[in-house]
Amino acid sequence: MSSYKGFQFKTYDFSKKIDTTVDLIDLIDELVGGDIKSRPEQVQWIFDPLLQAIEELKFCQANPDKVVYRHFTFAPEMIYAMDCVSFVPEALTFILPTEYLCALVDEGRDLGMPDHWCGFLGGVLAPLMYKRLPQPKAILHCNQPCDNSVAQGTVLAETFPDTEMFILDNPYTDDEEAVQFCADQLREGFSYMERMTGNKLDLDRFREVMKNSARAYELIYEINELKKVSPCPIPTSAILRVTSVAFYALTGTERLVKWLEKHLADAKERVAKGIGGFREEKLRVVWTMSWPVFDYSVYDWMEEEHGAIAVAYHSAEPFYQPPPDLDYSTASYDELLRLLALRNNNHSMGRQGRGSLNTFVNDNIKWCQEFKADGAIFAGHWQCQANWSSAQITKEKLADQGIPMLMMMVDQLDPRVVSSDQMASRLDPFLEMLTDRKMAR
Numbered sequence: 001m002s003s004y005k006g007f008q009f010k011t012y013d014f015s016k017k018i019d020t021t022v023d024l025i026d027l028i029d030e031l032v033g034g035d036i037k038s039r040p041e042q043v044q045w046i047f048d049p050l051l052q053a054i055e056e057l058k059f060c061q062a063n064p065d066k067v068v069y070r071h072f073t074f075a076p077e078m079i080y081a082m083d084c085v086s087f088v089p090e091a092l093t094f095i096l097p098t099e100y101l102c103a104l105v106d107e108g109r110d111l112g113m114p115d116h117w118c119g120f121l122g123g124v125l126a127p128l129m130y131k132r133l134p135q136p137k138a139i140l141h142c143n144q145p146c147d148n149s150v151a152q153g154t155v156l157a158e159t160f161p162d163t164e165m166f167i168l169d170n171p172y173t174d175d176e177e178a179v180q181f182c183a184d185q186l187r188e189g190f191s192y193m194e195r196m197t198g199n200k201l202d203l204d205r206f207r208e209v210m211k212n213s214a215r216a217y218e219l220i221y222e223i224n225e226l227k228k229v230s231p232c233p234i235p236t237s238a239i240l241r242v243t244s245v246a247f248y249a250l251t252g253t254e255r256l257v258k259w260l261e262k263h264l265a266d267a268k269e270r271v272a273k274g275i276g277g278f279r280e281e282k283l284r285v286v287w288t289m290s291w292p293v294f295d296y297s298v299y300d301w302m303e304e305e306h307g308a309i310a311v312a313y314h315s316a317e318p319f320y321q322p323p324p325d326l327d328y329s330t331a332s333y334d335e336l337l338r339l340l341a342l343r344n345n346n347h348s349m350g351r352q353g354r355g356s357l358n359t360f361v362n363d364n365i366k367w368c369q370e371f372k373a374d375g376a377i378f379a380g381h382w383q384c385q386a387n388w389s390s391a392q393i394t395k396e397k398l399a400d401q402g403i404p405m406l407m408m409m410v411d412q413l414d415p416r417v418v419s420s421d422q423m424a425s426r427l428d429p430f431l432e433m434l435t436d437r438k439m440a441r
């Protein structure tokens, strides 16, 4: 393992016995944080959201009174507004080095974790149940985007029987009634947070957090608009994990706004110079479902071999419009709750994982059209059953628009399920076919 037609992908050493009882936060800080800090200054800024997230994990260790467990599609603004810090167990599996993740998945399976549970959740099962992670003051959970993550709520409830949970019932539809349904629950959520943490909500702090959040969404919207330019000015694979961390974990912070301003300025400069990422753009592709996290050289291979630049990734980036202008210095509690409801209902992955599957299908069609995709890749994480159920219809609808879609199975985190070279062997003929089609046109 693991090369394809002479291209060497990332390799792993699964022969060593991994000690899964180490402090995972210290491990991430040392290995991932240490690696970022050792990079040259001119590229280090790209990884700042990852560093910010790691700093928050360290803060959780040092400040147990402020730790609030948060489901990964529950918008973090409520926690920042209450001057607490969120702890998302699945963030650990997303960031952890692959060998550790795989050892933790195996430990979870030994505990009886069923096969239909993905590594994101299963990788933290043992650390949760053996109480190796920070203890929560409060727990915010929700009912999107899949049955597996709903079931994770049971694990949390059984692991922390003395900590009452708040569970947001994300609505099925997107009309105003649904938004208000969510806003009313969030009002209860703030009362819950006050009760559990002993902190009082400061309306000005809530306004500030929501203003930062709105600015972050405005900036990512502008950045995504620039990604429509050809060549795509953003070396997306390099910035993918970082953007994902930013919008799953850090919206509402000023530091994220500053990073996005720099990101936008960099993208604008590239557009002005007419340059793209690292390699020449020959094809534009959209990943319409999962994207492999364990080995980013898959994207390098696609770019090197086929000039295939990934311009959008489902479940990684938010694509909806920023909210309308609002004077945040005077915004009422009700107005802020409504905006926070919109955040929750439109959260990356949550939006396409609740309600009608048409949202998943239509969002993918919209992205492929707007980003002028030559082709789409449905790399379905094998346990995401809801999304698999809409794969074929997405493929057919995209075909109607003249956009071919490849369907293949992956495990986003675990190369033992489908390795990089196996992925390349599926992608290769598909990308060749896209090239031939483009040449013929």
Ligand code: SF4
Binding pocket: 117, 118, 119, 120, 121, 145, 146, 147, 148, 149, 381, 383, 384, 385
């Ligand atoms: S949507 Fe898929 S990857 Fe995400 S938690 Fe559910 S099963 Fe796991």
